[in-house]
Amino acid sequence: MFLTLFSYLAIILFIGFSVYKAIQFAKMPLSNRWELYPVPKEPGARAHYGGSYYEDLEWWQKPRHVSHAGEIIEMLKEMLFIKILFVNQQRLWWISYSLHLGIYLLGLWTVLLLAGAVTELAGHSSLQMMSNTSIWAGLVYYAALTAGAAGAVLISIGSLGLFLKRLFNSTMSKYTTLQEYFNLLFIFAVAVSGLVVWSGDPGFNYGREIMKGLLTFSPIKADIALAVHILLLGALLIYIPQTKMSHYVGKYFSFHKVLWDNEPNLRNSSMEERVKSNLSYKPRTSWSAPHINPGSSTPADK
Amino acid sequence: MDDIKLRDMSKPFSKQLIELQNLMPLPAPYDQPGMEPALKPTKDTWKETYCTSVDGIVANDKLIKPKTKEEEQEMIKKFLSGLDKLFSDDTNRGFLKPFMLGVDYCAKCNTCSEACHIYKASGEKEIYRPIFRSEVFRKMYKRHKMGRSLLSQFAGGDIDINIESIMRLGELAYRCNLCRRCAQTCPLGLDNALITREIRALFSMELGMAPVALHEKGTMLQLKAGSSTGINKAAFLDLIEFMEEDIEDRIGRRYKIPVDKKGADILLIHNAGEYVTWPENPAAFVILFEEAGLDWTLSSELIGYDSVNYGIWYDDSQAKKIALAQRKAAKDLGVRRIVIGECGHAHRAASVSSDRMAVGEDNVPRESCFPILWEIVKNKVIDFDPSRNNFPVTLHDPCNIVRSMGIVQPQRQIVKALCPQFREMSPCGVNNYCCGGGSGFAVMNNQNFREWEAMVASRMKFKQILEAFKDTVADPGIVKYVCAPCSNCKGAMRDVLEHYQATAKFNVQYAGIVELMVNAMTKNDRPFFEFLED
Numbered sequence: 001m002f003l004t005l006f007s008y009l010a011i012i013l014f015i016g017f018s019v020y021k022a023i024q025f026a027k028m029p030l031s032n033r034w035e036l037y038p039v040p041k042e043p044g045a046r047a048h049y050g051g052s053y054y055e056d057l058e059w060w061q062k063p064r065h066v067s068h069a070g071e072i073i074e075m076l077k078e079m080l081f082i083k084i085l086f087v088n089q090q091r092l093w094w095i096s097y098s099l100h101l102g103i104y105l106l107g108l109w110t111v112l113l114l115a116g117a118v119t120e121l122a123g124h125s126s127l128q129m130m131s132n133t134s135i136w137a138g139l140v141y142y143a144a145l146t147a148g149a150a151g152a153v154l155i156s157i158g159s160l161g162l163f164l165k166r167l168f169n170s171t172m173s174k175y176t177t178l179q180e181y182f183n184l185l186f187i188f189a190v191a192v193s194g195l196v197v198w199s200g201d202p203g204f205n206y207g208r209e210i211m212k213g214l215l216t217f218s219p220i221k222a223d224i225a226l227a228v229h230i231l232l233l234g235a236l237l238i239y240i241p242q243t244k245m246s247h248y249v250g251k252y253f254s255f256h257k258v259l260w261d262n263e264p265n266l267r268n269s270s271m272e273e274r275v276k277s278n279l280s281y282k283p284r285t286s287w288s289a290p291h292i293n294p295g296s297s298t299p300a301d302k
Numbered sequence: 303m304d305d306i307k308l309r310d311m312s313k314p315f316s317k318q319l320i321e322l323q324n325l326m327p328l329p330a331p332y333d334q335p336g337m338e339p340a341l342k343p344t345k346d347t348w349k350e351t352y353c354t355s356v357d358g359i360v361a362n363d364k365l366i367k368p369k370t371k372e373e374e375q376e377m378i379k380k381f382l383s384g385l386d387k388l389f390s391d392d393t394n395r396g397f398l399k400p401f402m403l404g405v406d407y408c409a410k411c412n413t414c415s416e417a418c419h420i421y422k423a424s425g426e427k428e429i430y431r432p433i434f435r436s437e438v439f440r441k442m443y444k445r446h447k448m449g450r451s452l453l454s455q456f457a458g459g460d461i462d463i464n465i466e467s468i469m470r471l472g473e474l475a476y477r478c479n480l481c482r483r484c485a486q487t488c489p490l491g492l493d494n495a496l497i498t499r500e501i502r503a504l505f506s507m508e509l510g511m512a513p514v515a516l517h518e519k520g521t522m523l524q525l526k527a528g529s530s531t532g533i534n535k536a537a538f539l540d541l542i543e544f545m546e547e548d549i550e551d552r553i554g555r556r557y558k559i560p561v562d563k564k565g566a567d568i569l570l571i572h573n574a575g576e577y578v579t580w581p582e583n584p585a586a587f588v589i590l591f592e593e594a595g596l597d598w599t600l601s602s603e604l605i606g607y608d609s610v611n612y613g614i615w616y617d618d619s620q621a622k623k624i625a626l627a628q629r630k631a632a633k634d635l636g637v638r639r640i641v642i643g644e645c646g647h648a649h650r651a652a653s654v655s656s657d658r659m660a661v662g663e664d665n666v667p668r669e670s671c672f673p674i675l676w677e678i679v680k681n682k683v684i685d686f687d688p689s690r691n692n693f694p695v696t697l698h699d700p701c702n703i704v705r706s707m708g709i710v711q712p713q714r715q716i717v718k719a720l721c722p723q724f725r726e727m728s729p730c731g732v733n734n735y736c737c738g739g740g741s742g743f744a745v746m747n748n749q750n751f752r753e754w755e756a757m758v759a760s761r762m763k764f765k766q767i768l769e770a771f772k773d774t775v776a777d778p779g780i781v782k783y784v785c786a787p788c789s790n791c792k793g794a795m796r797d798v799l800e801h802y803q804a805t806a807k808f809n810v811q812y813a814g815i816v817e818l819m820v821n822a823m824t825k826n827d828r829p830f831f832e833f834l835e836d
Contacts, residue, residue: 028402029395033654034496036485037708037732050732052708054653057673058639078489085489089413096411166410174308174428175410175437177458247490250407254491258400262708265657267665275658283392288380289510291522292619 003220003230004213010234017241018249025253030278035262040074042262043067047074052262060266071260078255080104095165099158099187105151112144113204117211141203148204152194159188183245190236193229200225306428309460311438312467315355315367319470322357322754324425326761329768331776332802339801341753348749353469356429360749361476364511364518365469374465377509381468384508385446388500396618396658401500404492405440408433414484414494419735420477423761430758432484432494435474439501442467472511475501476751479743479759480615481701481736499741502616512616515746520612521620525627529574529608530745538607541577542600549585553826557592562635563599569637570598570671571628571652573645573789574608575745580792586816586830587643590675593825594683599635606631609648610789614655615741625656632666639667641674644814646700646788647740650707670703672712672787675819679716686822688720690829693781695721695818696770698763698795699734700788708732713787713815720822721783727766735762737786739794755794756801764798767810775808781833784812809833 037050043065046052053059077083082100086093119137163184166176197206206226213220222230240246265271286292306319322341327333344358351367352360368374387393388401414432415421421430428434437458444459454460461467478498485493506512524530533541542559550556560566570591576583591598601607605627613621632640642649652668678684697717703709710731717724727734737744738760746752768775771782786792795812804810811833821830829835 025399025403028399029391030658031399032396032659033657034397034400034493035654035706035708036482036493037705037710039708042708046708049710050704050708051710054670054707054709055673055711057677058667058669059673060667082489084487085411085413088416088487088489089411092411092413171412171415172410175412175433178456179458180410182456244407244409247407247409250403251490253399254403254407258403258493259485259491262654265661265665267662271658272661272665276661278395278658279661281395283395285387285390285392287387287393287507287619288383289507291510291517292507 001219003222003227004217006234007210007214007220007230010237014237014241017238018246021241021246021249022252025249025257029281030274031258031261033262034258036259039260039262041066041068041071041260043070053264060264064264071256075255078251092165095158095161097158098154099162102151102153102155102158102191105147106155109144109148109151109204109207112140112147113207113211114215116140116144116204116208117215120208121212121215144204144207145202148198148207152191152198156188156191156195159184159191163188179243183243186232186236186239190229190232193225193232197226197229308434308438308441309462311470312462312464315349315353315466315469318355318358319429320357320427322359322424322427322758325757326423326425326765328761328765329772331808332764332768337802339757341757342750344750352749353473355466356470356473356477357427357754359477359751359754360473361743361746361751361754362473362505362511362513363748364514365472365505366511367469368465378463378465378468380509381504382446382463384504385443387508388504389443394500394618397496397500397503400493400496404436404494404497405443407490408436408440408492409490410437411489413487413489417484417487419481419483419738419762420479420759423765424758429474430477432478435471435478435501436494436497438467438471438474439497442471471501472505472509475505476513476743476746479701479736479738479740481740482705483701483733483736486705486733499615503618506617507619513742513746513748515748516612516616516742517620520610520742520745521617521624524605524608524610524612525620525623528604528606530610530612531574531578531608533574533577533607535602535604538574538577538602541581542602545577545581545585545588548581549588552582552585552830553589553820553828555589557588559588560599561602565636566597566599567638568596568598568641569601569606569632569635569639570641570643571601571607571609571648572643573610573648575610575789575793576643576645580789580813582817582830583644583814586814586820587671589820589823590678590684590816593823594678596674598641599637601631601635603631603634606635609642609645609652611648611651611656612742612745614647614651621651621655622659625651625659626664628652629656629660629664629666633663637666639669641669641671643671644787644789644816646702647790649700649709650702654707670707670709670712672703672709672716672815675816676712676715679719679819684819685824686720686819687824688722688822690822691721691783691818692723693783694723694725694771694774695783695785696725696727696767697730698727698737698784698786698788698791699730699732700786700791701734701736701740703788704734705732716815716819717785720818721785725770727770735766737763737788737791737794738798739790742790744790744793744797752797753801756798760794760798763794764802764804767804771810775810778807778809780809782808782810783818784810785815785818786812787815 166172441461448454480495611624774780
């Protein structure tokens, strides 16, 4: 039962810490504008050449067009393909994308294992799924097999590849901390332990058994290899949000709330209300240089 | 020399991290021996007083070595308290979010380095990588928060916080133009320029150590006298009167320049440096605005006649004071809008950086001059004859106007319409390279910094200029014109063209966009540019 409880805890803490991190950024004060063009939510050609509403005469008098589609498309390009790295550093992209695509495929694999577990709980055995007697069951089985196999291999290649690149590339090694090496090795260890478990059960039946255990809140049957894999994976899930590996949170804010945030402070707009509220804040402390507020004697005066 | 480690930042001052040698080669005709002026040696007196141990250059002339142990301890103490303030939502409200993102999430992929004109132009010196400065800062912060524990070493907190690392970091914060080209290439959307700016802010707002040209003779002078040039109201009014006469001398027509005209549609604010250094630029605005029949005025009130705001480069407090004073000048005049002349950082400071600093009546709309100027050309409000600009012209894109504001086309359309031999630099638009004068470098003239600006910071731009004019550059009989519609960019052009004697030897000229417009006016019977007169 320990492994079931630990799995629950790992999932809850992963989500909880990630959400907490997002809330921390969301609660930060309204930033000064720091946008960077091209901004994909600018409509039409402007999104491509990097134009903005400031190109219009008396821009504040004109209706503001925001291309949400443009923003979403650019976001998807970045999320699904890591486009900026591809454009600017393709050699690193191959390794990095291997890792990230592996993660995405294993995410899909998890969903498919869940679907498989539900299917099995609904009365289809693994054997039936494998023999394709039901189209749905067969689809779930083979899709999980493909996604899991490809994901595990890609994530192993990606994490080890990045580790080696950072170790042997003289520039990257200068800037890589011990923790960053550890992070990659941690992912690689989880991937390898998964590969070991998979080698003994190529159909990922153990995965569906785990899912069934989680769905029915019953003990997970595991040999030593599987127990080690579950413990490592759970620890990784708990660890990720504490580190820069949680950049799935940071990246949202850096693009949507900083680089692409060109919302102007127009009179009588909702932004003006936010600015008003922000400006009403009274700092408790102050910077210390003499010019900050000459003549004041206490922080409150400043 | 290239084997620089991040930890070298805390080594004794006697170790200079790099020598400025083997810079990026320049194209013809600067690929010949003897075309690269030698860098003057660092004086011993500078070494004793300032932090020359980064690269032998002095940028921050207020960053003075402490004379006693007590002063040293005080400086370290203030640095640490400033560090804490940067990470506080009480004292760094305006930039906390983007700053924390940059500190927390950098993946050290080094994609940013290839985008940086200073790193590339220097011959790829390690200390000029955008990530170098940020990573040193990150490590120092971790050391501050986690001490010397094993966990701190594990997380990267392995640089000693001592007077050497602090001073080198403060000096290194002025080896970045804050152009943000690196941020465009960051897969995580992070901005090393912002971290650089925050380091500058820490040194200015907590230690009171910002370059004299930016602070004492910059924002402080502007808040006191009305302009960073030192021009007060009386001097400004004299300059305007002189300009009326100068325009009459140049084109044979006299215009009454409107000053402090209540209720005008437009308050036009120039970088006041234009009045002193390039008066033909505000003069050209007068000619165009008057000929176009615009309802406009200049202001003679405090700060109302100087659009600069050096604060955005190094000090939030100064930036806000200046931005609000400019709005006040507009509000007092009762104008409908502020129009910013050809100054890149003033564009951004007024329109973007300070956008969330005022509400209600103080929130006077701010607009770039370029859409107005393009309307004049597009709608043929004034008659132009492009054949009068029949010489090679290229356009420099000021980072603040293009990359940080998204104004790309209007200025381009004007030059395309009025200059038959226009050619783009490569790259251009939002992917441009900085002129090398950005973030205050064009106004910093202390010790040997101007040499560094010209040789390293402006080197990539100079290369672009030479490549844009490669068909005619060697012929001094042909005027080559770099259109730089920004005061600081013009300052950088001045510095680099002088340094390499490109105007004297090869007739490479520079100025703004309105001068090109006035030069093409059919109404004028002689060129507006002196270099076109026989």
